[in-house]
Amino acid sequence: MGDKVHKYKAYTLRNFLQIKQLTKLSRTESRDIEVAGNILPFRVNNYVIDELIDWDHYDDDPIFNLTFPRKEMLTPEHFRMMDSALKDKKDPEQIKLTKQKIYNQLNPHPAGQLDLNVPEINGQKLHGVQHKYRETVLFFPSAGQTCHSYCTFCFRWAQFIGIEKLKFATQDSELLAEYIQKHNSITDVLFTGGDPMVMNYKTFEKYIDPLIKIYKTCGLQTIRIGTKSLSYWPYKYTSDEQADDFIRIFEKIVKTGINLAIMAHFSHPRELETNAVDQAIRRIRSTGAQIRTQSPILRHINDKPEIWSAMWRKQVNLNCIPYYMFIARDTGAKHYFELPLVKAWEIYRHAYQNVSGVCRTVRGPSMSCTPGKVQILGVSETGHEKVMVLRFIQGRNPDWVAKPFFARYNPEATWMSELKPAYGDKFFFEEELESLYKHKTVDSELFNFE
Ligand SMILES: *Cc1c(COP(=O)(O)O)cnc(C)c1O
Numbered sequence: 001m002g003d004k005v006h007k008y009k010a011y012t013l014r015n016f017l018q019i020k021q022l023t024k025l026s027r028t029e030s031r032d033i034e035v036a037g038n039i040l041p042f043r044v045n046n047y048v049i050d051e052l053i054d055w056d057h058y059d060d061d062p063i064f065n066l067t068f069p070r071k072e073m074l075t076p077e078h079f080r081m082m083d084s085a086l087k088d089k090k091d092p093e094q095i096k097l098t099k100q101k102i103y104n105q106l107n108p109h110p111a112g113q114l115d116l117n118v119p120e121i122n123g124q125k126l127h128g129v130q131h132k133y134r135e136t137v138l139f140f141p142s143a144g145q146t147c148h149s150y151c152t153f154c155f156r157w158a159q160f161i162g163i164e165k166l167k168f169a170t171q172d173s174e175l176l177a178e179y180i181q182k183h184n185s186i187t188d189v190l191f192t193g194g195d196p197m198v199m200n201y202k203t204f205e206k207y208i209d210p211l212i213k214i215y216k217t218c219g220l221q222t223i224r225i226g227t228k229s230l231s232y233w234p235y236k237y238t239s240d241e242q243a244d245d246f247i248r249i250f251e252k253i254v255k256t257g258i259n260l261a262i263m264a265h266f267s268h269p270r271e272l273e274t275n276a277v278d279q280a281i282r283r284i285r286s287t288g289a290q291i292r293t294q295s296p297i298l299r300h301i302n303d304k305p306e307i308w309s310a311m312w313r314k315q316v317n318l319n320c321i322p323y324y325m326f327i328a329r330d331t332g333a334k335h336y337f338e339l340p341l342v343k344a345w346e347i348y349r350h351a352y353q354n355v356s357g358v359c360r361t362v363r364g365p366s367m368s369c370t371p372g373k374v375q376i377l378g379v380s381e382t383g384h385e386k387v388m389v390l391r392f393i394q395g396r397n398p399d400w401v402a403k404p405f406f407a408r409y410n411p412e413a414t415w416m417s418e419l420k421p422a423y424g425d426k427f428f429f430e431e432e433l434e435s436l437y438k439h440k441t442v443d444s445e446l447f448n449f450e
């Protein structure tokens with residue numbers, strides 16, 4: 001593009017004190033980041049620092065909260081434990097043990113979850129692939145298990161560290177193609193991570209080519225790429241050395257006849273305001289690819305209807321299609337970010353009321369849980385009883401989808417597991433779900449925001 005090349009510079013626990021804007025913080029505040037950053041994901045880059053964060057108001061800045069670990073994100077007890085491990089004992093073994101202890105209390109992410117929904121072909125497990133809903137396979141390329149910057153609410157990066165079997169060798173991408181050919185119901189392949197768009201071009205091409213090759217001989221219609229790169233590193237599509245290569249392969253996918261959908265994670269309208277993101281979106285759209293947008297709803301970041309309506313409008317202005325509002329779960333800093341389901345629905349409703357139909361392609365708030373994606377349709381009254389109306393947007397059994405069902409009104413519940421059926425003692429799908437998973441442990445589910 002002839003654009004100035006922007007050099008990517010990452011900051012982590014090791015070097016974050018070099019960020020010059022941090023001189024605005026007190027020494028205690030910087031120290032708090034270090035303590036919390038030993039537990040929560042911490043990696044931020046020069047684009048986020050220079051273009052997205054408003055340093056004059058960093059203390060309640062949504063992007064600062066999104067990327068910098070803060071004291072309040074840990075429980076006081078965990079904070080104290082980590083603080084003293086770092087302070088009194090510079091003993092690395094002690095620090096490691098303390099970290100491990102806190103991790104385990106936050107969210108152990110048993111390896112079992114990675115086995116769940118892992119398909120097989122010719123008696124061989126397809127590691128790095130999940131097939132939960134009939135039409136869509138999720139694909140976790142091993143080279144995409146990191147991100148341009150980390151979100152403080154997300155623990156996904158941590159669950160993959162050191163999990164060898166997730167390594168997805170290139171020949172396995174041929175296996176994935178074979179699996180798709182054998183299952184005609186599969187219309188969508190969704191690349192996810194981490195962030196698959198941290199991949200370099202050659203690796204990306206190796207994953208895409210087999211899909212292009214089989215396109216004519218299977219049910220494949222859509223390749224989706226879940227990514228936060230448009231928020232965290234839009235130069236990927238404009239001035240990076242390989243930007244033109246990516247644009248060309250997007251064009252190639254579209255020319256083949258495949259629908260290419262970039263599932264872009266945007267959490268706040270601020271992320272849509274820079275020149276760089278504007279350019280990146282235009283370039284991607286020029287290839288014929290679509291951009292669909294999604295984000296979890298999070299306290300301290302986007303828990304106001306005005307934020308969502310402004311974000312959806314701006315997205316439509318930029319030719320993006322609002323897609324999902326998620327409920328976040330299972331995060332290390334859950335207590336800091338979570339809000340009740342009823343509250344999330346109220347925010348969704350008020351935001352939705354204030355935009356025109358072109359923004360109302362968005363669905364939510366939605367929880368990705370074991371039986372499927374459950375949408376909170378709202379609070380209603382039947383007879384004299386207040387109930388919550390829910391429905392599946394996606395179901396482990398496709399027959400469950402789009403059938404409203406009812407839970408007892410619970411203004412405090414933050415997740416499906418805290419809801420009780422309004423009528424009878426089980427939800428309509430529960431017995432079938434139990435029989436599907438008789439032999440498996442299903443206590444934790446992979447969560448997917450992109
Ligand atoms: C969200 C999700 C999908 C995609 O669902 P859509 O409603 O088609 O966007 C596919 N697989 C899993 C496991 C998911 O969580």
Ligand code: SF4
Binds near residue numbers: 150151156157194195
């Ligand atoms: S939400 Fe997405 S971009 Fe953010 S840390 Fe998690 S995987 Fe990475």
